[in-house]
Amino acid sequence: AFVFLPLTVIVLKIHLIKDKDGIDDYLAKNIKGLSKQEAAANRNSYKKNICIDMLRQGYHKSFSELFTLIQKWNALREAAGPGSAIWQRESLEEQPDKLDQLYHFLTGAEAAQRAGHYEEMYDNQLNLAYCFNDPEDKWLSNYFYEQCFNTAQLVKIDGGKREAQAHANMGLICEEQGHVMKAAEHFEAFYQLTEGLTWKDETGHTYNSLACEHLWRIYTLLADKMLENKEHQQAIKTLIKALKMAKEGGDMKMEGEAAYCLSLAYNFAGEQQTALSVSLGKVAETTEYLGEFMKAAENAHLSQSLVDACVLLGNIYNERGKYNEAFEYFSRASEAAKTLNNLPLVEETKTYYGIAKAHKLMVAFNSRIEAEDPVSLKYLLAWKENRSDMCTDPLTVDNIYQ
Amino acid sequence: AAARPSVAALEGSRRCELCGAAPARVRCGGCRLTYYCDVDHQKADWISIHQQICQLLIPIRTPLPFLLSEKERKHGAEQLLKRQKYLIDLAYGTAREFVLEGKHKEALPAALHALRFSTEVYGSDSLQLVPAYLLLAEASTGVGHFLEASRYLSQAEWIVLTAPDCSAAVEYQLHRGLGLFCAAKGNLEQALYHLANDIYVASSAFGLKSLEASGGYFHMANVFFRQNKTDIANSLYAEVGRNKGHPLYFCQRVLKSRPEMSLLSGEEEADGFVLAAEAQRAEATRVLSTVLDVRERAPKQQPGETAGVLHALAMLYYLARDLPKAREAGRRALHLAKQLPQRESLETVGHLLTLINSCTE
Numbered sequence: 001a002f003v004f005l006p007l008t009v010i011v012l013k014i015h016l017i018k019d020k021d022g023i024d025d026y027l028a029k030n031i032k033g034l035s036k037q038e039a040a041a042n043r044n045s046y047k048k049n050i051c052i053d054m055l056r057q058g059y060h061k062s063f064s065e066l067f068t069l070i071q072k073w074n075a076l077r078e079a080a081g082p083g084s085a086i087w088q089r090e091s092l093e094e095q096p097d098k099l100d101q102l103y104h105f106l107t108g109a110e111a112a113q114r115a116g117h118y119e120e121m122y123d124n125q126l127n128l129a130y131c132f133n134d135p136e137d138k139w140l141s142n143y144f145y146e147q148c149f150n151t152a153q154l155v156k157i158d159g160g161k162r163e164a165q166a167h168a169n170m171g172l173i174c175e176e177q178g179h180v181m182k183a184a185e186h187f188e189a190f191y192q193l194t195e196g197l198t199w200k201d202e203t204g205h206t207y208n209s210l211a212c213e214h215l216w217r218i219y220t221l222l223a224d225k226m227l228e229n230k231e232h233q234q235a236i237k238t239l240i241k242a243l244k245m246a247k248e249g250g251d252m253k254m255e256g257e258a259a260y261c262l263s264l265a266y267n268f269a270g271e272q273q274t275a276l277s278v279s280l281g282k283v284a285e286t287t288e289y290l291g292e293f294m295k296a297a298e299n300a301h302l303s304q305s306l307v308d309a310c311v312l313l314g315n316i317y318n319e320r321g322k323y324n325e326a327f328e329y330f331s332r333a334s335e336a337a338k339t340l341n342n343l344p345l346v347e348e349t350k351t352y353y354g355i356a357k358a359h360k361l362m363v364a365f366n367s368r369i370e371a372e373d374p375v376s377l378k379y380l381l382a383w384k385e386n387r388s389d390m391c392t393d394p395l396t397v398d399n400i401y402q
Numbered sequence: 403a404a405a406r407p408s409v410a411a412l413e414g415s416r417r418c419e420l421c422g423a424a425p426a427r428v429r430c431g432g433c434r435l436t437y438y439c440d441v442d443h444q445k446a447d448w449i450s451i452h453q454q455i456c457q458l459l460i461p462i463r464t465p466l467p468f469l470l471s472e473k474e475r476k477h478g479a480e481q482l483l484k485r486q487k488y489l490i491d492l493a494y495g496t497a498r499e500f501v502l503e504g505k506h507k508e509a510l511p512a513a514l515h516a517l518r519f520s521t522e523v524y525g526s527d528s529l530q531l532v533p534a535y536l537l538l539a540e541a542s543t544g545v546g547h548f549l550e551a552s553r554y555l556s557q558a559e560w561i562v563l564t565a566p567d568c569s570a571a572v573e574y575q576l577h578r579g580l581g582l583f584c585a586a587k588g589n590l591e592q593a594l595y596h597l598a599n600d601i602y603v604a605s606s607a608f609g610l611k612s613l614e615a616s617g618g619y620f621h622m623a624n625v626f627f628r629q630n631k632t633d634i635a636n637s638l639y640a641e642v643g644r645n646k647g648h649p650l651y652f653c654q655r656v657l658k659s660r661p662e663m664s665l666l667s668g669e670e671e672a673d674g675f676v677l678a679a680e681a682q683r684a685e686a687t688r689v690l691s692t693v694l695d696v697r698e699r700a701p702k703q704q705p706g707e708t709a710g711v712l713h714a715l716a717m718l719y720y721l722a723r724d725l726p727k728a729r730e731a732g733r734r735a736l737h738l739a740k741q742l743p744q745r746e747s748l749e750t751v752g753h754l755l756t757l758i759n760s761c762t763e
Binding site: 037048051052053054055056058060061063064067068114 | 591605637
């Protein structure tokens with residue numbers, strides 16, 4: 001609807017217009033050019049134009065947030081100093097595409113907030129968290145995940161799905177930053193909020209199974225720290241929790257690893273104290289878990305783990321004097337080692353077998369000597385003469401130590 | 403620039419101090435240097451500013467005596483400059499006071515003088531002239547002379563655009579002036595554009611939470627309210643109220659502390675904060691009056707909020723011992739409070755009115 005008039009006519013006509021506004025109006029309508037605002041906008045920086053756009057539409061909170069984030073970015077850059085990675089990069093205020101994203105989603109979030117649609121506000125903030133996926137923009141992404149978390153507490157209409165999601169994200173962030181206890185809290189909340197519900201993520205896994213996985217991982221990390229601080233009992237308790245989670249999560253490999261860690265912890269704990277002070281109850285637990293681990297290792301064809309588990313079990317039975325069981329496990333370990341074609345390992349397992357056999361022999365030998373009767377003496381002499389294999393010994397000795 | 407000897411006086415063709423028309427036949431008896439078209443112009447100038455500066459004009463408008471030494475001439479020039487600057491501040495301050503009180507007509511002569519003296523001292527394209535131009539624009543708008551206001555604003559804008567190093571303070575004040583002018587003309591979208599610029603510049607220079615920026619938010623809130631966008635407006639008012647330096651914060655404190663309760667029980671010093679400086683109360687009253695005006699003219703009413711404003715105003719007028727206004731505001735607050743579902747506000751307003759009425763006896 002703009003009409004382009006020859007310049008002379010315009011000049012003449014302007015004299016007929018009395019007030020300044022009328023002139024501005026006329027010029028705006030009839031001369032193709034920039035309005036005063038457009039001219040000013042050309043002089044302004046992109047950041048200034050975006051800020052002014054936000055403010056004039058009433059999105060003052062978006063303006064405050066954007067302004068503060070840019071200040072933070074600049075402060076980080078100053079603190080890092082010249083020569084650092086962040087110094088080389090352009091300031092946030094000079095990246096138009098990022099500013100555009102911020103404009104779009106921040107104003108969307110504010111509009112949703114004013115209308116009380118907190119789920120929309122959350123979705124907008126989540127988009128921003130996804131936007132900044134450069135590793136150098138981690139702080140920015142984390143900032144928006146935190147905003148999401150705060151907003152999620154206010155969302156009532158989705159049954160807690162967003163709140164759960166937010167806990168998971170915050171847990172991951174805490175884990176990255178090394179705040180393992182805080183991460184565990186978040187993952188536990190994630191677990192509780194998703195118990196019994198069918199929410200799934202893009203890969204088809206249910207939220208609850210994801211929660212189990214996160215908790216297994218975080219409990220294992222926690223236990224690691226405890227072991228470093230020599231808090232063995234605490235570590236074992238935590239690893240038991242980890243195993244429970246691994247089972248619930250339904251992943252065999254996870255379960256196997258969890259059982260293995262637990263058994264190692266028991267073993268480690270056992271080495272620190274004298275073997276005798278380990279109570280019967282603990283041994284039963286250890287053997288139970290090792291048994292399960294063995295099964296898991298077998299199913300998953302983890303031969304090395306199987307060998308390790310069998311050797312461990314064999315040692316436990318060996319120490320307790322249960323040599324038949326020890327034989328069994330050592331021979332199984334040997335079988336598994338053969339499948340690995342690991343000759344040194346095979347030799348090692350054979351050695352254990354030998355040790356167990358020697359112990360058993362000692363039992364029989366000692367009982368014969370202690371009996372101090374002529375019959376026993378005859379057997380001992382017979383054994384000394386032909387050094388027969390104890391297994392073929394016709395004498396059936398009641399091993400009172402069994 | 404040194405004062406020029408009054409050539410016009412020598413030639414016998416004098417100009418009116420107020421409007422600049424010639425010939426000006428009426429002369430001020432006090433200084434005998436100031437001329438007016440007629441008694442009306444003289445009176446207007448007197449009320450506005452001349453009463454305060456009459457004697458002060460004499461050393462400025464009288465030609466300098468011929469001084470012999472360089473040192474004496476220099477000293478004389480310095481003295482003159484000092485006096486001129488004093489006059490600028492005085493004229494500007496006086497005009498500002500009038501504008502704040504809503505007396506725009508009385509402000510105009512003082513503001514004009516501020517501009518003239520500034521021009522004499524700093525030259526016609528100095529940034530120092532911008533405050534005077536903005537003040538003149540505000541006063542002219544208040545009187546309804548939109549064309550004049552527009553001209554003053556254009557002058558200010560031109561100076562700012564062409565000055566190589568304009569300070570942020572001047573820049574944001576210019577935008578605020580432009581914004582308020584657009585709002586007065588009813589050009590609300592344009593007003594928002596200018597106020598957005600105001601807030602951006604003030605925030606960049608003084609910080610997001612600065613008093614300067616909060617002033618911009620306040621005016622923006624008023625505009626949004628007139629556009630019926632009450633949720634945006636209320637959000638902005640809340641933002642302003644959080645700034646401890648802004649009168650709105652003071653108003654909220656006044657409402658919360660409910661001094662009338664302790665005043666009723668006979669304590670003199672209800673809340674030291676409430677009986678704060680008079681200037682603070684005056685500013686708070688002014689700001690609240692603006693808010694009240696905006697809220698009353700809005701297409702959609704919010705009686706609860708309006709009642710709150712009236713309540714705070716009643717309290718402020720009471721504390722300033724302006725009983726008629728206090729009673730009026732209190733009565734209106736009570737009337738609105740009766741329409742609301744919650745009854746506590748009704749009670750407190752009632753208490754306040756009792757207090758006010760008891761004072762007149």
